[in-house]
Amino acid sequence: MRIRIVYDTRYAYETPARAVAQVLRLTPRSNDGQYVAHWCVELDIDEAAPCGEDAFGNVTHTFFTTKPLSHLTITVSGVVETADTHGLLSGVIEPLAPDVFLRETALTTMDDDMRAFADGIAGAASRDRLTLLHDLLAATHADVTFDTASTNVATSAVEAFALRRGVCQDLTHIYIACARHLGIPARYVSGHLVKLDGDVEQQAGHAWAEALVPGLGWIGFDVANGVCPSETHVRVATGFDYLSAAPVRGSRIGGGTEHLSVKLAVADLAQRQMQTSD
Amino acid sequence: MAAYDEMFGADGAFADGASRAVYGELKLWMDAASPEFFDARRRQAELFFRRIGITFAVGGEAEASERLIPFDIVPRILSGGEWRKLERGLIQRAKALNAFLCDIYGPGECIKAGVIPAELVYQNSQYRVEMTRIPPPHGVFVHISGTDLVRTGEDDFYVLEDNARTPSGVSYMLENREVMMRLFPELFARHRIAPVETYTDGLLSTLKSVAPVFAEGDPTAVVLTPGPFNSAFYEHSFLADKMGVELVEGSDLFVQDCRVHMRTTEGPRQVDVIYRRIDDDFLDPLVFRPDSAIGVPGLMSVYEAGRVTIVNAPGAGVADDKAVYSYMPEIIRFFTGEEPILKTVPTWRCREPDSLAYVLEHLPELVVKEVNGSGGYGMLVGPTASKAEIEAFAAKLKGDPTGFIAQPTLALSTCPTFVEKGLAPRHVDLRPFVLTGADGVRVTPGGLTRVALTEGSLVVNSSQGGGTKDTWVLDD
Amino acid sequence: MLSRTADSLYWMGRYMERADFNARILEAAMRLASLPADDVTPGGEWDSAIAISDVGEAFNALHGAATEANVRDYLAFDANNPSSIRACLRQARSNARAVRTALTPEVWEAINDAWNEMGRMVPAAMDMEAFARFLEWLKGVARAYDGAVHRTQLRNDGYAFLRLGAAVERADNTARILDVKYHLLLPDNEPVGGGLDYFQWSTILREVSALTAYRWVYRESIKPWLVADLLILNRQMPRSLLNCCEDIALHLDRLASTYSRRGPAQKMATAAVGRLSGLRIEQIFQSGLHEFITRFIAENARISTVIAEQYLL
Incomplete structure (x- = not known):
């Protein structure tokens, strides 16, 4: 199956947050059951979010803001080709005992x-x-x-x-x-x-x-x-x-109450039902 | 069973009332002094501690609960010969602990070789999977360790437990000596006593020696404290002061461009080495407990990039687990190829059904401890416990056997101590402090002697009403 | 220096100053309360003590009418009043404790001893005389602390933050006395030699240890506009607004040279000194004493905010 995923996570802060730190686990890896044809994680702020790997082998993006921030949107989009493996996972490097x-x-x-x-x-x-x-x-x-x-x-x-x-x-x-x-x-x-x-x-x-x-x-x-x-x-x-x-794990200083909104579209491209997401 | 007395030896006192040789000079001097003299000096000591504000916050909260740890003016003395053997044993143990930790977060040879069961490592809540990714700078996990020793006879020293996370008490060791030298200069003139005040210089050298290889110029070290409400805050500020480094709280630090910085009046300043006095769980809310307000978000990402050194390294707590402790003789043999110099107390691991059955049958004779406990909390001292206490504990034990170990009740040595009625023997232990850096291992002569002030009590922890003594290693 | 350390030193300086000021207000109120009832509005001095401390709303919510007993307790001992003498000592000590490494033992002991002593006091058992002794003791604590700072603290950036806190607090305190008593200082309000007003003015001067200073400076009987001149514009008077502003500017200048960087706080402080030193008391009266003081208090609070933004966060 050829699957397209478009995933927006938007945070709005009641008052500007002095500092926001987040670790994103939003990026899949390829394995014998899935091939990541295309994947992209974007932030709507001017901060680098270098890519890394955590102890479990997950792909991470980590960023730290230094200027007051009133809202933040993380946009993920990509295409993954999948095959049925009857639930068996293979082709993954296991870093832990x-x-x-x-x-x-x-x-x-x-x-x-x-x-x-x-x-x-x-x-x-x-x-x-x-x-x-x-x-x-x-x-x-x-x-x-x-x-x-x-x-x-x-x-x-x-x-x-x-x-x-x-x-x-x-x-x-x-x-x-x-x-x-x-x-x-x-x-x-x-x-x-x-x-x-x-x-x-x-x-x-x-x-x-x-x-x-x-x-x-x-x-x-x-x-x-x-x-x-x-x-x-x-x-x-x-x-x-x-x-x-967790897809997003964060901490922040200031900002008051946080308002979170998520927009997620997961579509089988073969069914041609993909709706464009703004 | 009569306890071995540090001053008088195995039989309580020699026939002629004489002391062991190492206490000879002290005994002569004490016999010559009047009770009024000691009373006056004890009051002076108390005043001194109160004035410098060396307090211990019990339970950690309100300022009303700040109190002094009782200080006893009779020193505990070790001969140079005794100490040299202990020192060799401590160094051996520190090296084995570090090799063990490097191994379990790396190739896991000791597990494959059957030295220790995998479950004790991998299911240990102190095992931090994040540490499997990179070895700590210079291969040191435990930079500062406190090893609790007890004595049961002339040549019998046992390790009671290892403290590989954030052992405390070193400030008391240093202040006790300071006070003793002020109060009894004449006594110091009559002995040759190994100095302890080099500890803080050694600590600073150790911290700087393990700075990340990328650190430029003279590395910047800081002490990270949970804040003034922590029970050991005095010690945190004492150590920062003596080393001449900043005492920071989590909120003073922040991560930017894959470096840790501190907020100063002159803007951000890079930090290379963090001597943290907060638990792993609270270090970084992005990795460990998300509700930690005393940590530094992103700290672990900088650590993993090799741009900051955390002292002691996260995950070192596996080494002071009390179930792991019971495997220490095998661990020492495996990693050093030597026989252990210090003895390990025979230990029943309640996770093993046979041991549990034995322990449940013999509770009145045993000491039972939580594998992850510290501070003397959550333990049962069989011989001094009431029937009801033993029954309650048995229920707790059956509910969670893997959480406990049991040991025979050791006859901890006693040392003469001033109490209400005058001088009387009280049980003591000893916590020496061992520093391990890229530049070698340092052991401060002596350590902190803790004394159980209640007659017959074997619990020396300050949180349980224990006191402290100055510890002398004589140069002989 | 860590921003948090600087922040603690700054607030330690402020709280020690505030504790001393509260003691002075209470002393003045007790003095006024000893006048015959015909000469004063009964209880008025206690109202004004509360007003000067700027705790009116919280106090009213808790107690309603001000009486000697409840004002004494509220300003000196109440744990619910963050500005009570007791609370100030507690805050000063907890700030001091957080920055032990930046203080000399003498400064720490001055604060720690005072806090320990405070813990032994039994407010309920204090009669008028014991309370007066308590206030005298507290002023002694403040002097011992100031002396320890003056004699032992290294003249580094930490010292500057300590002194900045004290100067900002002191400026605020003097301004608040003037704000509450300004009507007594207006020339057209001057009754002809009323004994009560004389007593009020001299009490104001006493509150700020300026009664003798007044005579030295003006060599005249007490005139309200001269009292205002002394407390606002006199350079030599340690509690005058001008002197406090000069202190603020001085310590900010030292920080600027230590750090080789001037910022908005330095600009504001220099501007404030410039404005005040160009003024004469007549001009202040012409454009409105009350408005002048209100503006000053706001300006002083802004300087405090800018200092915080520049150094303490």
Whole structure:
């Protein structure tokens, strides 16, 4: 599939911010399932945003403003060609020991309720890890309702699981936390998804999980959709959880209340449904 | 079991009331002085500490809670021979710790060789994946370490724990000596005592030696503090003052053009070496805790570009994890090819089911500590704990076994100490400070002796009511 | 020097000055309160003490009518009043603590000892006499601090920031006394030798330790316009507006030469000195004393802002 993504993130500050610092993880890398044909990240301010790489191997752009800033727009546009790999990730350089992805983070802690849930799926019978991960995918997808109104970016897996509701970020956190509890290295992926119903305009990026199966490698699990990622998925960044894979992570001095608006269009070019975005 | 006494030896006192040789001169002098004399000097010491404002903020918040750490005027004495052995052991340990950290953030040979289980490293919350990308400048992770030692007999010194993050207490070591020299000049005239005041010069040399290779001219070093409300703020400002460098807070620093600068009255000035006294978690809100208001946004990006040195390096905390501690003998052998000079206390790792079972059965005899704890918080001292405390702790332990280790209760040595009723033996430990730079390893003779002022107590931490003593290494 | 260090020194200078000033206002109010009731509006001196400290709104919200007890407490001890003597000492000390390395032990001890002493005081137990002793003590603290600064601090940029803070604060304080009492200084308001007004004027002079100075300078009985002249335009009078402005300009000049760079703060300060030194008191009265003082206070606050922008942020 040939996918075009146009992604605008605009920040408006109540009063000019004295200093803004951001790390952007908005640029995908090519792998055996996706080829990045064209990609471009632009800022509407006069600051260099040098390109780098973080500990997880993600492409980063980092910038620091030095003049008062009242608004800021990050524009991302690009074209990625994808192929279905049945969720299996390959052709990626892994800079970290997989065991680091067994670590609990603040967003992916467990409580008794979640432990009971995960242990219940694992059950007594010994199954191979891949089957177990698929069972966990099906159970999480079935038990936790996709709902954009109940949670926010800071909601933890425990909180979302207690509500049995959340967005793709929350579902992914729950999945990762359970997998790690069962001794399986698991990580967070942020990316984009072509909606097959033809909806090009989207409210936010997508997220799913990856878990390690010995002998195979990292395999994707899209909990929000209950499937493995396919040619409809564009993998952008990975990390322990949302925080370490976040598309934009920033800090600022001054500026008062921040107003954030996002415009995102993800289109299958073959369907010729691309709407131009201004 | 009677504790070994630093002044009188294993049996409490020699038959004739004489002291160990190294305390001979002190004992003679003390026997000749009157109680009134000591009372007067103790009051003077207190006044001195109060006036110079050397306080310790308990709990860290309101100014009302600032208080003095009790200072005891009876020094703790080590012979030159004893010290030389400790010093060799400390240097060996510092080298092994640095080699270990370079390895776990690099090739991971010690994990492949089975020296330490992978999970203790990779699942350790102190393991910072960001540090896998570049080795720290000059290959040093732990520039400043404080190693807690305890003594249980004439030749028995154990390492109780390593402090590889931001060990504190060195200002007390220096001020204690200053006060003692003012109060008891006659005592110093009767001994040859190794000086400690070279510590701050050594610290500055160490900091400058590890400046980024790109630094031009004389590198600029700073001390980074969380601010005046931090419990160790006095020490931060003391060290900056003695080194003649700026004491900065996170908001004084900013990143621009891949360099760290400080805001000065003359405009931005580049900073090359940051001796930070804030935890990894708070260093850079773009990488670690996003809610940190005391860090420097972008600091880690400059660090990764090799344009600033952070002292101690982020991620060094893996080395002072108490579960990792239990593998130190193997780690020392693996990286130095030598037998460990300092002893390690036998440790039960509660993460291992057999050990947990043993520990739960023997709680009244053991000391149980959190693997990531410090300051004497969150620990159980079995022999002095009540039944209820032990039961509560057992529940906590079962809930999170991986978070704890247990050790036998050591009979920490005692040292004569002034208390309400006069002179009495109190348990002590010793925290020597080791500096590792590109220009070598330095150990200040002695260190900080901490004393548990409550009779029978084994907890010497200042946050738990412990006091301090001057520590003398005699030149013999 | 770190901008934050300079900022702390500047505010330490301001708070020590303000603490001293509050003590002087309270002393003056107590003196006026000792007059027979027929001669004064009952409680008026306490109202004016609150007005001079520029804390009127907050005070009224908390207490309503001003009485000796509540004004004394509010200006001296109240933790809710950021300008109370106690709060000033606390702020001065916390600024001092943050910049310990930039202070001599003598300066630190002057502030730290005062704060420790303050902690031992029991305001509720103070009768009139004990309170008077407290005010006397506080003025002694300010002198000990000034002396320690004068005798021991290195004459570097840090010293300049300390003294700048003190001068800006002092200019503001003098201007506020004039602002609240200006009606007493207007020539056409002069009643013929009223005892009360005489007492008020001499109290104003006392507040700023200028009663003797007045006699030395003018060798006359107390005349309101001369009091104004002394407090606004007299170069030799350490609290006059002109003297404070000259101090500000002097220390800014030193900074400019230390850093080899002049900025907007230097320009503003020099301009202010130029304006004041060209004036005569008659001209000020002609164009309106009250308007003049209001403008001065605003101008002084602007200089403080510009200093902050140039050096302290």
